Amino acid sequence: MDFIDRVRLFLSGGDGGSGCMSFRREKYIPFGGPDGGDGGKGGDVILEASSSLFTFLDLARRPHRKGEDGGNGKGSDKTGESGSDCVICVPLGTVVFKDGLCQADLCEEGSRFLAAKGGRGGRGNLSFKTQRHTAPRIAEKGEPGEKATIDIELKLLADVGLVGLPNAGKSSMLARISKARPKIADYPFTTLQPHLGVVSHKEENFVAADIPGLIEGAHKGTGLGDGFLRHIERTRLLWHLIDPLGFGGLEPRDGVRLIEAELASFSPGLARKPKILVVNKMDLPEGRAVLGTLKRHYRRRRVIGVSAATGEGVDALLDEAIKTLSELPKPGPFRAAATLTPGSVRVEQGFSVARQKDGRFALRGNLVEKMAAMLRPELPEAVARFQNTLRKIGVDKALRRLGAAEGDVVCCGAVEFEWQDEGAETERERWRRKAKENSVGS
Ligand SMILES: Nc1nc2c(ncn2[C@@H]2O[C@H](COP(=O)(O)OP(=O)(O)OP(=O)(O)O)[C@@H](O)[C@H]2O)c(=O)[nH]1
Ligand SMILES: [Mg+2]
Numbered sequence: 001m002d003f004i005d006r007v008r009l010f011l012s013g014g015d016g017g018s019g020c021m022s023f024r025r026e027k028y029i030p031f032g033g034p035d036g037g038d039g040g041k042g043g044d045v046i047l048e049a050s051s052s053l054f055t056f057l058d059l060a061r062r063p064h065r066k067g068e069d070g071g072n073g074k075g076s077d078k079t080g081e082s083g084s085d086c087v088i089c090v091p092l093g094t095v096v097f098k099d100g101l102c103q104a105d106l107c108e109e110g111s112r113f114l115a116a117k118g119g120r121g122g123r124g125n126l127s128f129k130t131q132r133h134t135a136p137r138i139a140e141k142g143e144p145g146e147k148a149t150i151d152i153e154l155k156l157l158a159d160v161g162l163v164g165l166p167n168a169g170k171s172s173m174l175a176r177i178s179k180a181r182p183k184i185a186d187y188p189f190t191t192l193q194p195h196l197g198v199v200s201h202k203e204e205n206f207v208a209a210d211i212p213g214l215i216e217g218a219h220k221g222t223g224l225g226d227g228f229l230r231h232i233e234r235t236r237l238l239w240h241l242i243d244p245l246g247f248g249g250l251e252p253r254d255g256v257r258l259i260e261a262e263l264a265s266f267s268p269g270l271a272r273k274p275k276i277l278v279v280n281k282m283d284l285p286e287g288r289a290v291l292g293t294l295k296r297h298y299r300r301r302r303v304i305g306v307s308a309a310t311g312e313g314v315d316a317l318l319d320e321a322i323k324t325l326s327e328l329p330k331p332g333p334f335r336a337a338a339t340l341t342p343g344s345v346r347v348e349q350g351f352s353v354a355r356q357k358d359g360r361f362a363l364r365g366n367l368v369e370k371m372a373a374m375l376r377p378e379l380p381e382a383v384a385r386f387q388n389t390l391r392k393i394g395v396d397k398a399l400r401r402l403g404a405a406e407g408d409v410v411c412c413g414a415v416e417f418e419w420q421d422e423g424a425e426t427e428r429e430r431w432r433r434k435a436k437e438n439s440v441g442s
Helices: 057-061 170-177 227-232 252-266 268-272 286-297 314-327 366-373 380-393 395-401 427-441
Strands: 006-012 045-050 064-066 086-091 094-098 101-106 112-116 147-154 160-164 195-201 204-210 237-242 275-279 303-305 352-355 361-364 409-412 415-418
Touching: 006 057, 006 112, 045 094, 045 101, 064 086, 101 112, 112 147, 147 227, 160 170, 160 227, 160 252, 170 195, 170 204, 170 237, 170 314, 195 314, 204 314, 237 252, 237 314, 252 268, 252 286, 275 286, 275 314, 286 303, 303 314, 352 395, 361 366, 366 380, 366 409, 380 395
Parallel strands: 006 064, 045 086, 160 204, 160 237, 237 275, 275 303, 361 409
Antiparallel strands: 006 147, 045 112, 094 101, 094 147, 195 204, 352 361, 409 415
8 A cells, every 4th residue: 555644635515505695575465575585605625633544645546525505595595505524534643734733633533634725605685685675685795715735744743753764674673572563575675664663562562653763864865765754743752773684784773873973964953862772683693793882882871682583682672662651741743843823823804996097906815805705796775775875885985096087997806906996985975965955955
């Protein structure tokens, strides 16, 4: 099975259903009032962590997902049906990024992240009924669902990470201590993807992760690269496995330095993690000498000799791991350097108007674009309400300042309309002026 641990998703919430414009028309009921129901809400797109998944394979094949659209409202005040949510299952340990900022870390079974919100249903004409305006001929289209492009990354959840040069015996060790069965062979880069194994020792359990071998320049992409180190970023303890025979002409001691340099260049956090130097293949004659040399060289560090093949020293290594893990705090949710901070929140409000090269005016902004998308241009009252709102929020003033003339085309989202300059006065102002003029005249 392919292992995919990074995917870009293109998500869209379902569109809200349209509101209905209808009047009660029944025999023996004269003057039946408005009874158009609201549209239903569009379905959300939600990511949900599930322990039964280990890869984004399915998501990589279908990265475009959309919530169901809401149903349209109907007469007799019937609200449209809500669209059902699109729930996407992701493996435990999925970290969500939007515009490079970390948004969520789904590391608990069932934890959810609302990735794209469904649009609200448009209002039917019953919702516009007021004491003064008892027969509104106005209704809205549904709000379009939110569009979101997000990147998801898998950072496996394990307690112990196995690192080392290729062929050091990492997979053999995982197979010895757990029921995981990664491929083991006498050539470098046998392991091509991370493997997890649950280790039970003296009534304690922990999860160990075996990742592909690292070589010099892995941080520049040499060998299989260092991208797999992401999966041991949240382990609490590292076992650095060492082959007493060395690798590719490299002495074991130089190999230790090389791996530590690669860990440090991936992330300082990884370099700081508690490590146990594990000299593997102690059944080979070279084992004892190498263990002795490393113990002398790294006096202050824990150096343990084991053999994944015979099981020698493995119990002592597990004892040590359980003791160390019990002293270390459980890792909290992942926080990348570029985590969302109050200073980096993007607030999109207000509007902007600009004259385009073709002479038309572009009106942009969250509120105005949403209003334009929900406008039903065939209903004159809806158009008047739209124009009134534009005037109230100052769009007319801004257009006048840019030199727009009556009849100029203004584009707002997918809607285009001809601008009609109703003057700077609002209706209320006009009413007040007229009342004043009348009182002066009388
Ligand atoms: N004699 C001896 N051989 C071992 C021991 N552990 C592993 N090996 C051998 O070393 C070779 C490499 O073992 P793997 O477990 O595949 O090594 P790895 O570190 O996972 O290698 P990559 O996945 O390629 O990075 C295999 O031929 C194993 O049989 C050991 O304790 N003693
Ligand atoms: Mg391996």
